[in-house]
Amino acid sequence: MTSTVATLDAPLALPCGASLRNRLVKAPLEEMLSTFGGGNPNDDVYRLYRAWADGGWGMIITGNIGVDRRHIGIMFDMVIPDPGQTDAEARALAAYTKYARATKGFAVDDERADHAPADGQRPLAIAQLVHCGRQSMRGSGRPPWVPSVAPSAVRMQVGKEPSWLDWLLFGTPHALTVDEIHGIVQRFVHASVLLERAGFDGVELHGAHGYLLSSFLNPRTNLRTDAYGGDAAGRFRIIREIVEGVRNNVSKSFVVGIKLNSSDFMQGGQTEDDALQNVRWLAEMGTVDFVEVSGGSYEAPAFAQPQSERTQQREGFFTSFAHRARLSLPQGCTMRIIVTGGFRTRTGMSGAITAGHADAIGLGRPSCLEPALPRKMLDASVPDDKAEAVAWKMPVKPYLLPNIALVGIGWTTIWHSAQMHLTARGQPTDPDLSMRRFFSRLHFW
Ligand SMILES: Cc1cc2nc3c(=O)[nH]c(=O)nc-3n(C[C@H](O)[C@H](O)[C@H](O)COP(=O)(O)O)c2cc1C
Numbered sequence: 001m002t003s004t005v006a007t008l009d010a011p012l013a014l015p016c017g018a019s020l021r022n023r024l025v026k027a028p029l030e031e032m033l034s035t036f037g038g039g040n041p042n043d044d045v046y047r048l049y050r051a052w053a054d055g056g057w058g059m060i061i062t063g064n065i066g067v068d069r070r071h072i073g074i075m076f077d078m079v080i081p082d083p084g085q086t087d088a089e090a091r092a093l094a095a096y097t098k099y100a101r102a103t104k105g106f107a108v109d110d111e112r113a114d115h116a117p118a119d120g121q122r123p124l125a126i127a128q129l130v131h132c133g134r135q136s137m138r139g140s141g142r143p144p145w146v147p148s149v150a151p152s153a154v155r156m157q158v159g160k161e162p163s164w165l166d167w168l169l170f171g172t173p174h175a176l177t178v179d180e181i182h183g184i185v186q187r188f189v190h191a192s193v194l195l196e197r198a199g200f201d202g203v204e205l206h207g208a209h210g211y212l213l214s215s216f217l218n219p220r221t222n223l224r225t226d227a228y229g230g231d232a233a234g235r236f237r238i239i240r241e242i243v244e245g246v247r248n249n250v251s252k253s254f255v256v257g258i259k260l261n262s263s264d265f266m267q268g269g270q271t272e273d274d275a276l277q278n279v280r281w282l283a284e285m286g287t288v289d290f291v292e293v294s295g296g297s298y299e300a301p302a303f304a305q306p307q308s309e310r311t312q313q314r315e316g317f318f319t320s321f322a323h324r325a326r327l328s329l330p331q332g333c334t335m336r337i338i339v340t341g342g343f344r345t346r347t348g349m350s351g352a353i354t355a356g357h358a359d360a361i362g363l364g365r366p367s368c369l370e371p372a373l374p375r376k377m378l379d380a381s382v383p384d385d386k387a388e389a390v391a392w393k394m395p396v397k398p399y400l401l402p403n404i405a406l407v408g409i410g411w412t413t414i415w416h417s418a419q420m421h422l423t424a425r426g427q428p429t430d431p432d433l434s435m436r437r438f439f440s441r442l443h444f445w
Contacts, residue, residue, distance in 0.1 A: 004350040004387075005380045012058065012359055014289040015334045017253045018201055020058035020124055020360060023353060024374045027292070027340045027362035028128040028204065028259070030063040030074060032417045033424060038069045038079035038141045040095035044424035045078070046102040051423045052367065053105035056374035057123045058360065060103050061204050061257075061292070064130035064211075065195075067187040070142040071149060071212070073132045079141070080129075080191040093198055100125050100199035124201045126255060129191050131184055133212030134173040134221065135298050148173040149180065150215050151222040151229060157299055158406040165402065181228055181238060184212070189245040192254075202255020202289065205242060210297025213239055214261055217278060220268040232277055239278075240285070247287045257290040257338075258282065262321035265300040272321055279325045283333045290336040292362055293322045301409040303341055304365070315348035317341035319357040326356060338362050346377050346387035363389075365412075368419040369429050392431035395438065 013019040033044045052060050066072040066079040081088035098108045103125035105117045132140070134150035150173035156166050176184070192203045207213040215221040216238045222229045228237050239258070246256055260278060264270045282288045295318055296302030306317050316322075322339040329335060340362025343349050349361045366373055366389035377387055397411045418438045419429045430437070 004346050007350040007353050009378050016289050018255050022058040023360040024058050025360050025362045026052050026057045026060040026367045027364035028061040028063050032076040034076050034078045036075050038072045038077050041099040046108045048424040049102040051371040055372035059124040061126045061128050064128045064206050067131050067191045071132050071136040072141040083190045096198035126202045126204050127195045127200045128204045130206035131212040133215050135210050137169050149176050154221045159404045185241045188242045189249050192246040193249050196250045196254050204257040208259040208261045208294045218264050218269045255289045259292040262293050262295040262318045265296045265302040276328050283329050283335050292338040293318045294340050298406050301405050316343050316352050319352050323357040344389045347384050365416050368416040390431050395435040
């Protein structure tokens with residue numbers, strides 16, 4: 001076995017006792033496969049996750065699952081029913097149980113029962129939980145006239161200047177009351193408990209990309225002067241309460257992770273130093289298993305589109321921050337750092353681990369095109385110079401669409417969703433998927 005393969009193929013233990021069989025993590029990717037207005041997972045979702053489960057990943061993190069149907073990202077996202085809805089909860093539990101089974105590689109009822117991977121030979125199945133906050137578009141899960149919610153009433157700005165598009169797509173959010181914040185904390189706890197009962201190995205809180213938790217951390221979007229704002233500790237408080245609430249209500253061996261921004265990449269937003277402080281606080285809490293490092297938001301989508309030329313040339317977008325985060329952990333702390341964004345080659349991935357930038361590597365877009373990418377990356381008979389993600393060619397965005405970062409990122413997202421929809425239908429992915437095929441392949445119709 002070459003040293004690059006050995007580095008990526010090494011198991012990784014988490015503080016809660018669970019472990020990844022290797023260092024390759026399927027990053028969270030919104031599937032857009034549920035019902036209109038947000039719903040449960042379905043057969044398409046199970047088929048897609050069975051393909052990933054068979055792909056050799058150390059950990060599979062699901063696309064974001066909404067903790068509140070009224071505040072989802074896209075109309076077709078998965079959601080957890082509201083606390084107290086007994087019938088809806090029973091149906092959700094049945095559907096999420098199949099989802100967890102599929103993600104671990106087990107049979108789901110329509111299949112032969114001979115798929116039962118042993119512990120240690122299957123990926124960890126982690127469900128990502130989100131509240132989309134001020135980035136929940138008008139009409140996503142709620143009537144268009146009902147506002148989104150956020151720490152403060154700061155309107156989104158998707159272009160260089162404020163415009164009518166900001167108002168049309170997002171409107172001005174309602175600033176949450178303290179009681180409403182407590183309700184949101186409870187929703188994350190309720191969802192985590194349901195997902196543990198369903199058989200998931202853990203949850204990842206979505207604290208990045210400008211969604212609600214990340215907007216609490218960002219001084220530009222959190223102007224509160226009460227206990228949930230004011231200074232960095234106040235802005236971090238909602239995350240502290242959610243982590244404590246989840247930990248107190250799930251078993252010790254349940255994985256609890258969080259995705260965080262290395263920076264908000266906007267003037268007046270969180271800096272790398274602020275973000276490092278958040279990582280240190282999580283480490284000191286001693287109950288978090290991993291932090292997945294990313295960056296940006298809908299307003300500055302650095303997570304998939306590097307903001308500087310230097311970053312564009314580097315294989316991993318956030319490795320320098322991830323490295324600082326690892327070095328900042330108190331001695332003896334085993335909270336793990338996963339870095340996601342821009343990785344494409346085996347040497348790039350193993351190099352990031354050997355250099356101490358991260359403990360594991362998250363892969364988003366490459367996993368849409370190649371659900372079994374780890375099989376190639378961990379196959380020692382494939383030489384290092386051939387072990388890279390397949391190159392893809394997206395059709396050019398029509399020039400009639402506004403030339404703003406959000407539209408560019410939406411274009412990338414929807415094209416990669418179409419790849420997931422091909423896998424969900426049992427068809428091969430297509431790195432040259434054309435516009436015409438791309439629209440006809442989306443699951444919505
Ligand atoms: C189609 C698509 C959907 C995504 N959905 C999510 C999501 O639900 N949650 C999340 O944390 N990140 C999401 N992301 C961001 C990815 O997890 C990842 O951070 C980003 O794509 C950069 O990694 P990559 O260069 O390996 O693709 C999404 C990205 C794409 C392309």
